[in-house]
Amino acid sequence: ADKRAVTVIGLGPMGQAMAGAYLDAGYEVTVWNRTAAKADALVARGAHRAAGAEEALAANELVILSLTDYDAMYAILEPAAAALPGRVLVNLSSDTPERAREAAAWAAGRGAEHLTGGVQVPPSGIGKPESSTFYSGPKEVFQAHEAALKVLTGADYRGTDPGSAALFYQIQMDMFWTAMLSYLHATAITAANGITAQEFLPYAQSTMASIPGFLAFYAPRIDAGHHEGDVDKLAMGVASVDHVVHTTEGSGVDAALPAAVREVFRRGVERGYGGDSFTRLLEVFKAS
Ligand code: NDP
Structure with a gap:
């Protein structure tokens, strides 16, 4: 958790803003997106482009997911599950509390931790401490990565229930x-x-x-x-x-x-x- 390095998977407007905020904060950033071209501008700014999801997972303990919904996460991570043990998945994709609870159990079954996130600002609010994101999941995992999460927005921890942030x-x-x-x-x-x-x-x-x-x-x-x-x-x-x-x-x-x-x-x-x-x-x- 001390290493100032992070992986961002999902480079829609949100994920691009998040990867950009980490680059601005001096983090070593590895990115991956299904449509590779969306990583180009970030790579030009110094991000590493992973060749695939498995490589993106392997690069760092802390993995930010910014996808349309949880189905997109399964589509990406199921085939790359070999690289999941030891990873901390911070899922900033929107979905329901029930889906978040399922995902936490799914991750646990594959040796990974899962933090649910609910970002309350548009991409323009990323990188601003006055913005706020709800988080829930294991408290020690949240605390270990709190400083890194606060590069994105303020962090409002809503308890251990993975569904709570959603x-x-x-x-x-x-x-x-x-x-x-x-x-x-x-x-x-x-x-x-x-x-x-x-x-x-x-x-x-x-x-x-x-x-x-x-x-x-x-x-x-x-x-x-x-x-x-x-x-x-x-x-x-x-x-x-x-x-x-x-x-x-x-x-x-x-x-x-x-x-x-x-x-x-x-x-x-x-x-x-x-x-x-x-x-x-x-x-x-x-x-x-
Ligand atoms: P987008 O829908 O633009 O980005 C979605 C990302 O998910 C893209 O990288 C896309 O890849 C990827 N994706 C979707 N389906 C799949 C799939 N089946 N397999 C692989 N990759 C997939 O969303 P945003 O960036 O706008 O937002 C991300 C999340 O943040 C969403 O859950 C949204 O609800 C939430 N959010 C967004 C806000 C906003 O203002 N935009 C505000 C607050 C929360 P590809 O590029 O290849 O299509």
């Missing part, structure tokens, strides 16, 4: 895409009403900036099982989302998104939670 990554994505789509939907309504995205921007930002306060208010109540409708009531929420659906339709915009939100609220009301806070919808999510 879970934290996916829940961020759950929020991110739903929130971004809510923004895009609102922008479709403003556009239909002759308002530019630029004009809407400060209002959209202000709405998003109000969210952390709501989260801080509701999180302890959720943990305490406190869903009383003292500050908001589900029945009120249904009426409110209903107005959003009608405003959307009135603007000639597709209403599938707010209609789906209204449907969740309605299911809560049907179950008799109309007088409770919207947080009671957790019961609806649990059962579906």
Whole structure:
């Protein structure tokens, strides 16, 4: 772990940025990618080009994987399994918690360690300590390579369960895409009403900036099982989302998104939670 050397397998935009960050930090970098030409620029900057996956694995203990998904990892590493014993695979490819747990067992069965990673930034965020990546897996393995991992981004260790980093990554994505789509939907309504995205921007930002306060208010109540409708009531929420659906339709915009939100609220009301806070919808999510 003391050797400042690393192998990077997978040279999409992410893997290229990662290999580049290691070169910038003075590491000895070995790279391999299925499409060899994607290594050219890195080789020109001093990286070693491995002739194959097995050679790439053999070059260094620490092996960063930046692939589309875990299937790509199996496709590459199965035929090169002879070189796996003693390797530390840091899998920065996105996939599900279950797939990450399977991969950790798969690696262990072949004499390798596996750390799951969930990178929270685009390629432009690689090499910046303020960026963050979730990691999970054996703690001593994480600690042994923490300094090397921090060349890429800040490191947020989420525990020994190999699925944990993938879970934290996916829940961020759950929020991110739903929130971004809510923004895009609102922008479709403003556009239909002759308002530019630029004009809407400060209002959209202000709405998003109000969210952390709501989260801080509701999180302890959720943990305490406190869903009383003292500050908001589900029945009120249904009426409110209903107005959003009608405003959307009135603007000639597709209403599938707010209609789906209204449907969740309605299911809560049907179950008799109309007088409770919207947080009671957790019961609806649990059962579906
Ligand atoms: P790409 O999909 O562009 O790169 C994928 C890499 O996987 C390429 O090197 C590709 O090789 C390789 N690959 C895919 N399938 C196979 C296969 N069957 N056999 C061999 N190699 C294969 O992804 P990115 O670089 O953008 O991202 C990498 C990972 O990081 C992904 O899991 C992504 O979800 C995650 N991520 C990406 C972010 C981003 O903004 N880009 C942000 C956060 C996470 P080849 O070049 O030969 O096709």
